[in-house]
Amino acid sequence: MEIAVETLAAALLGLFTAGYLVLGGADLGVCMLLPHLGRDADERRTVLAAIAPFFLGNEVWLIAAAGVFVGCFPALEGEVFTGQSAVLVPLLAGWIVRDAGLWWRGRAPWRAWRALCDGMVVAGSWTAALAWGWLLAGLLTGDPAEPAAGPATVLTSLGVAALFAVHGSAFAALRLTGGLRRRARLPAGRAGERSTFALTALAMAVLPLAAGVRLPLAESAAGGQVLGLLVPAVLAVVPLPVAAQVWLWLTFRGRVTGPSYL
Template identity: 65%
Template structure:
């Protein structure tokens, strides 16, 4: 059961980084991709159908960590609290701005929300890099510091941005598409997206390999209850994700309601 719990944790964490990394990266680059109010609405429309579903993978990851590895979760939470605060803050600011953008008065309101989406996206990406720097450098229970933490955070944010750029090249049209294609370069759009997806997916796997997951797993009775339930729910989560991507597989040509 411990092995199944570790596999589920790795599956959900990898799914979150690959899927949510696309909308986070696109949000980070929205000032470059969208130069006008109309273009920024197109950029947001490119990931609007996906971002809430993508965040479910993070919730599932947290649920597996809390339920199947409670002792480890407590130690990580206390040791990385100062990193989790900007991560959650950026996440909340970003989501509120996305939901509020189309519901306020005038262009100034939308411009303020656009700025919040950008700042929130960068905060999330940099915070993930800062958080992952701890286990990657061998100190999972302490906040990473120094030049190494800065470099890992910046490299992770750059990877998020590159992933979002590949996603934008697959979803956008018009001038925003041309700007995305310019930075993607000669590499095929699907090849670029697949490469950054593989790199982003590898990050939580590398970080998780530094954690004592087997030793800190919950007792057998708890795992015998939780793991089968998770195995039942997981196919529905995957099916919902596949349906979403299939339904919204076409390029965006007009703004969404956001």
Template identity: 65%
Template structure:
């Protein structure tokens, strides 16, 4: 059961990193991809159908961590409070910007919400990199500091942005697409960049997981015996819903909608 719990934790963490990393990375580059109100709305429309479903993977990751690895969760919560607060703040600000954009008066309100999406996305990406910097040391109970932590956070944020660019080349049209394609490069097909960054994004939580004492911090066998089978039953449903969402909205966006 311990092995299955570790596999489930890795599966959900990788799923969030790859899927949510796409919309977070695109949100980070919204001001550059969209130079006008119309273009920014087009950029936000490219990932609007996905972001809530993608966030479920982070909730599932946290749920597995709390239920199956409570001792490790305690270390993370007590030792990484600044990182967790920054991550949740960025998450909240970003989602508030997305939800509120079409519900206020005038272009100034929409520009403010666009700024909230961008700032929130950068905060989430940098916080995730900051957290990984601590996890890679094998000391989850201590917040990472120093130049190595800063460089790790910046490198992870850059990877988020690159992943978002790959996603943008698959979803956008018009001038926003041309700007994304300019940075990605015109050699090869658009999906190749997205596949490459997806592999790198998925490797981040796996790399961090190798430095953690997961087997030693697992819950009691009786607890795992209840939680793991339940998770195994729910996981196919989550995957099926996610696949349906990506299939339904697989086409490029040609006009603003949703927001």
């Protein structure tokens, strides 16, 4: 019984992390490619409209993943977060800077302000994506409680960041029209837009699952009393936010052609 609960807790952690990397990875990738996809301020605003309704809902997947991590595996969470703090500080800082840039961009009309916010969005996204690569390098190959180092780490970081960008590009191709859509389609070549996105999404989802397998999750789960309450509670509640997100995606499924609130 207890083993089953721990497995469920690990599955929830995997679900939320993979959910973030597939959904949040797409908007992060779009932001990384912002200067490439949108050549002037108006085009960039349209590109941002492609992710605008989703990015807030996307990043809560990661918040939820961190919540499950600290709730179901508190000791391991402390170990990994403390050990990886050199990686997590730039990851969080990049994330914060990017989000601030996104929310602030449309709030003042000056060109310099928009350029500054675009810079925050792009720099923050690249920082976060590279830090993700660094973190995954540590979780996949090294000691989970220590930042990875060495040439393989650099390559992994760059590879993961590139995957974020390609995933974002595939997402943008599904959301935009006209010249913007053509630009977003470039890396995929002639392959279909949907199948390209499905492929990059699969790659994004596999990453954290591969990393999670290496973590000593089963040995470091919280007490049975907590898991027995927390896991069923989360399982009971999760359909509601997921349904809300499905509704969100259906509501805004149409391609964007102009600016949004951002």
